[in-house]
Amino acid sequence: MVEKIRTGIAGLDCMLKGGLIPGRPYIVSGPLGSGKTTLCMQFLLEGLKEGESVLFVALEEPPNEIRFNMESYGWKVGDVEILDANSDIRRFEPKPILEISSEIDVVPMKNVPSKIRKTPDGESRETTVHSLQQALKNLFKRKDYGRIVIDSITALRRFCMKDFEESLSTQSFIRFLTEAGKTALMTVETIDNTGSDLETFLARGEIRLHKFRHENGIKRFICIEKYKGSSHLEYIVPMEIKKGGIFVYEEET
Amino acid sequence: MNRVSTGVEGLDKMLHGGLIPGRPYVISGPPGSGKSILGVHFLLEGIKNGESVIMVAVDEPPNEIKTNMAHFGWGLDRLRILDATPDIRTYTKGKSIIDVGTTLDVQDMEQVGEMRKSQQLRIMEVSIHSVQKMLKQEFQDHFKVSGKRYTRVVIDSLTSLKMFGMRAEDRRILIQSFLRFLSELEATTLIITELPRPDELKTEFLLARGDIRFQKWFESNAVRRAVSIEKFRGSAFDERFRPMVIGSRGLFVQADGEVALHGRRSDGVVGHFFRDIMSEEAFEILEEITTLWEECEAIDANIKDLKPRIFRAMIYLHMGRHDDVVQQSVSLLAALRERKEKATMSSLIER
Structure with missing residues (x-):
């Protein structure tokens, strides 16, 4: 039997056998506010506990806010390394555009300033799928990251593939992560509790989060849609998000 | 904070x-x-x-x-x-x-x-x-x-x-x-x-x-x-x-007030926001219909003319038109029940 690594959420590990x-x-998929980023952070914190180096690639939110949001769960996220891959404010005049691979460095979360990084006056930074791949490649040479989170593939596709073909570039990006041999969680925004076609197809597994509006509030569920090379729980399990993160109510039988 | x-x-x-x-x-x-x-x-x-x-x-x-x-x-x-x-x-x-x-x-x-x-x-x-x-x-x-x-x-x-x-x-x-x-x-x-x-x-x-x-x-x-x-x-x-x-x-x-969501549909304005609730309702009602349908088939009740309407309701459900499913289903349910009763009655009389 293959050795497995824990996700940081006990109930989810049970579901994943x-x-x-x-x-x-x-893939970690789900609608807005379903807990994808939270789940990913728990995954990284578990890695820290095991003594691994872990990397969070931020494409949707500025690092200062991620830090603030995650600390509100009561977590110590200081040693999670974060790559700020958010694009700057776009220039409308032709100005030098810096590709992030040459520009950005990774910092541990504890060194993230409390204020947002400002777009400089003279030049604008722009993340493309190509430059991100390059940046990651360089990073992997320098350090052996045990766990990686890409948050999110949706943002990568929307904002970083202007001159690229979306399906092909996504495929190539996931292929790149696979070849690097990294355990990676990639978040994907879904609408209407339906799945994402392409990414799911490419990834080795998909954890899907559900969020239903109900008269008495929001009901949350989690299920394993796909898991290559392993058996897994086949049904939907209720979960909660509260202080301390995500709790999945499934026990080993 | x-x-x-x-x-x-x-x-x-x-x-x-x-x-x-x-x-x-x-x-x-x-x-x-x-x-x-x-x-x-x-x-x-x-x-x-x-x-x-x-x-x-x-x-x-x-x-x-x-x-x-x-x-x-x-x-x-x-x-x-x-x-x-x-x-x-x-x-x-x-x-x-x-x-x-x-x-x-x-x-x-x-x-x-x-x-x-x-x-x-x-x-x-x-x-x-x-x-x-x-x-x-x-x-x-x-x-x-x-x-x-x-x-x-x-x-x-x-x-x-x-x-x-x-x-x-x-x-x-x-x-x-x-x-x-x-x-x-x-x-x-x-x-x-x-x-x-x-x-x-x-x-x-x-x-x-x-x-x-x-x-x-x-x-x-x-x-x-x-x-x-x-x-x-x-x-x-x-x-x-x-x-x-x-x-x-x-x-x-009113932060401690309740909003009752029951019986609210087809007004168009709320639209898809109560969709989750609507879809649950639509699912349930259609399930009731299919159960009744099977029961009718089992006792040879004549429901041939109702079938297209059942199918339509199913298609609506598939299309996410939950309002229409519910609308269709109310009269369908009544009709199915009536046919079932009739068939049960006539089989009783025959006996």
């Missing part, structure tokens, strides 16, 4:  | 104290649901605390906003307002079109008089780019004059800005950039926008740090309103729908 098979990319 | 009040007490309660400062939020809802009123509440709250606040008017010219808000009896005089409404388009060639960005027009509400008239020689056009430029300029000017930074901004509305202001360029990237721009201003921003379609993920909803959503529907003849928090990064929040009224003093949210 022990955890995730390392060295592969997985 | 440090929170920013929305100016509506019940809403602050739902937000567990208010908004997290320095971030952009979306206010969504159907027309006439009270989005702009919340915008003004939010700005007035800032004025009350001695903050600098500004409204970017894209939908309605400032003079109309002034009139519309007048009957709430608020002191709007110190509200700064940036007029970004586009001019009348002229179709004569040879007129030069200028960006509103080049003619900065910010006033105190007090000074707002007549509507700005489109000029004969040049026409102002609004684009997301020009609004960005104007806001940046105004932030700098205001800081120079008063030594204070704007802490609250309302964009009313992004819908119009998108309609007028972004034609050729890639919308997603423009909106991403606009939200980044707003984040870098470090003011708490409310972006007013229309309801998202259920099958589409709009960039502003993806990137905003929160979504306050208004609902509006009709119950018998009365307008009912409710508010919900759909998304709020970095904070817990009240997950229920809460009742809301627009009264003589503006918005009132």
Whole structure:
């Protein structure tokens, strides 16, 4: 049997029959506010606990806000390394555009300033799928990251593939992560509780989060849509988000 | 923790104290649901605390906003307002079109008089780019004059800005950039926008740090309103729908009130927001129908003519037209029950 790594959420590990098979990319999908980023952060914190280096690639929110948001769960996220891959304010005049691979460095969360990084007057930074791939490649040479989170593939596709073909570039990006042999969680925004076609198809597994509006509030569920190379729980399990993060109510039988 | 009040007490309660400062939020809802009123509440709250606040008017010219808000009896005089409404388009060639960005027009509400008239020689056009430029300029000017930074901004509305202001360029990237721009201003921003379609993920909803959503529907003849928090990064929040009224003093949210969602359908206004509930209802009713159908088949009841209607209901369910499923099903259920009874009766008589 393959050795598995824990996700940081006990109930989810039960659903995955022990955890995730390392060295592969997985999808975490769900609608807005379903807890994708939170789940990913728990995954990284678990890695820290194991003494690994872990990396969070931010494409949707500025690092200062991620830090603030995650600390509100009562977590110590200081040692999670973060790559700020958010694009700057776009220039409308032709100005030099800096590709992030040459520009950005990774910082541990504890060194993230409390204020947002400002777009400089003279030049604008822009993340493309190509430059992000390059940046990651360089990073992987320098350090052996045990766990990686890409938050999110949706933003990568929307904002970083202007002159690229979306399906092909996504495929190539996931292929790149696979070849690098990294255990990666990639978040994907879904609408209407339906799945994402392409990413799911490419990834080795998909954890899907559900969020339903109900008269008495929001009901949350989690399920494993796909898991190559392992058996897994086949049904939907209720979960909660509260202080301390995500709790999945599934026990080993 | 440090929170920013929305100016509506019940809403602050739902937000567990208010908004997290320095971030952009979306206010969504159907027309006439009270989005702009919340915008003004939010700005007035800032004025009350001695903050600098500004409204970017894209939908309605400032003079109309002034009139519309007048009957709430608020002191709007110190509200700064940036007029970004586009001019009348002229179709004569040879007129030069200028960006509103080049003619900065910010006033105190007090000074707002007549509507700005489109000029004969040049026409102002609004684009997301020009609004960005104007806001940046105004932030700098205001800081120079008063030594204070704007802490609250309302964009009313992004819908119009998108309609007028972004034609050729890639919308997603423009909106991403606009939200980044707003984040870098470090003011708490409310972006007013229309309801998202259920099958589409709009960039502003993806990137905003929160979504306050208004609902509006009709119950018998009365307008009912409710508010919900759909998304709020970095904070817990009240997950229920809460009742809301627009009264003589503006918005009132009843934070401990209940919204009964039963029996509310087909009024169109609520639309897809109660879709989850609707779909549950539709599923249940269709399940009842299929059970009855099987039972009828088992006792050889004649339901041949009803079958197409059952299929139609199933197709509706598949298409997500839950309203239609329910509508179809009510009479279908009655018909099926009747046939079943008849068949049972006749088999009894035969025996």
